[in-house]
Amino acid sequence: MPRLPGQRIVSLISVEGLEIRQGGRQILHDVTLAVRKGEIVTIVGPNGSGKSTLLRAMIGAISPSAGRVVRQEGLRIGYVPQSLPVDRNLPLTVRRFLSLPKPVSDSAAKSALDRAGLPQVARAQLGALSGGQMQRVLLARALLNDPQILILDEPTQGLDQQGSAAFYRQIEAIRSETGCAVLMVSHELHVVMAASDRVICLNGHICCEGHPEQVASAPEYRALFGTGTQGALALYRHEHTHDHHHHHHDHSDEVAE
Numbered sequence: 220m221p222r223l224p225g226q227r228i229v230s231l232i233s234v235e236g237l238e239i240r241q242g243g244r245q246i247l248h249d250v251t252l253a254v255r256k257g258e259i260v261t262i263v264g265p266n267g268s269g270k271s272t273l274l275r276a277m278i279g280a281i282s283p284s285a286g287r288v289v290r291q292e293g294l295r296i297g298y299v300p301q302s303l304p305v306d307r308n309l310p311l312t313v314r315r316f317l318s319l320p321k322p323v324s325d326s327a328a329k330s331a332l333d334r335a336g337l338p339q340v341a342r343a344q345l346g347a348l349s350g351g352q353m354q355r356v357l358l359a360r361a362l363l364n365d366p367q368i369l370i371l372d373e374p375t376q377g378l379d380q381q382g383s384a385a386f387y388r389q390i391e392a393i394r395s396e397t398g399c400a401v402l403m404v405s406h407e408l409h410v411v412m413a414a415s416d417r418v419i420c421l422n423g424h425i426c427c428e429g430h431p432e433q434v435a436s437a438p439e440y441r442a443l444f445g446t447g448t449q450g451a452l453a454l455y456r457h458e459h460t461h462d463h464h465h466h467h468h469d470h471s472d473e474v475a476e
């Protein structure tokens with residue numbers, strides 16, 4: 220899409236009135252969101268709330284039953300799936316893995332690994348990597364085509380809190396170096412809060428969304444949940460205890476209730 224003069228806010232990808240049905244069940248409904256250039260957006264929500272399904276619809280892997288997904292023409296997406304798309308026990312070096320399915324040059328592989336924070340592992344076997352290193356290899360793979368947006372599905376699954384925090388710092392560094400936008404799913408609101416520009420809470424539909432700093436500094440939030448890790452976790456739980464069948468209240472304030 221050509222960028223018009225004076226057009227400053229550019230949506231890389233947007234979803235409008237999305238509904239997804241799978242196996243006769245409605246998984247997502249009325250989902251509308253947009254990710255703009257350079258922003259970090261985190262999707263949180265309970266298990267089974269449709270987070271992975273939403274990401275898969277956004278990359279075009281599944282089709283909407285209603286609504287639409289609009290991607291900027293020629294958009295380069297770097298997708299990090301929830302789990303490794305190959306058997307980790309195959310005898311396969313990191314370098315060869317990065318060339319599947321499409322061969323990449325040594326210099327492209329090296330710069331992707333550097334950017335993902337793994338300068339030394341190209342010759343290592345996949346099976347020899349730690350969980351954190353493996354997640355970074357998947358990240359490096361997603362960086363190979365110089366994405367304008369990184370879409371990550373629970374990239375820190377299985378990592379401890381320190382490992383997760385380090386991973387998110389890496390994501391922030393990549394965003395500031397390359398200017399790419401980031402859309403990710405995480406269970407760890409307490410870790411991602413600082414790293415996200417916007418948090419979207421999903422449970423079949425968008426329950427609430429907002430800037431994490433505003434959420435964290437709201438007096439209502441502090442009074443109820445405090446400011447520490449437990450507070451953020453409590454906030455996270457709280458968001459899913461509200462009644463989804465009554466929409467008489469303003470969702471934009473919900474997160475600070």
Ligand SMILES: Nc1ncnc2c1ncn2[C@@H]1O[C@H](COP(=O)(O)OP(=O)(O)OP(=O)(O)O)[C@@H](O)[C@H]1O
Pocket residue numbers: 241242246264265266267268269270271272273
């Ligand atoms: N292909 C499919 N056919 C039928 N049901 C599906 C299909 N894919 C997903 N679902 C169902 O859709 C719901 C949402 O799944 P999804 O994986 O998107 O949730 P999630 O929020 O990512 O969950 P988690 O946090 O556990 O990863 C689940 O109940 C799941 O069983």
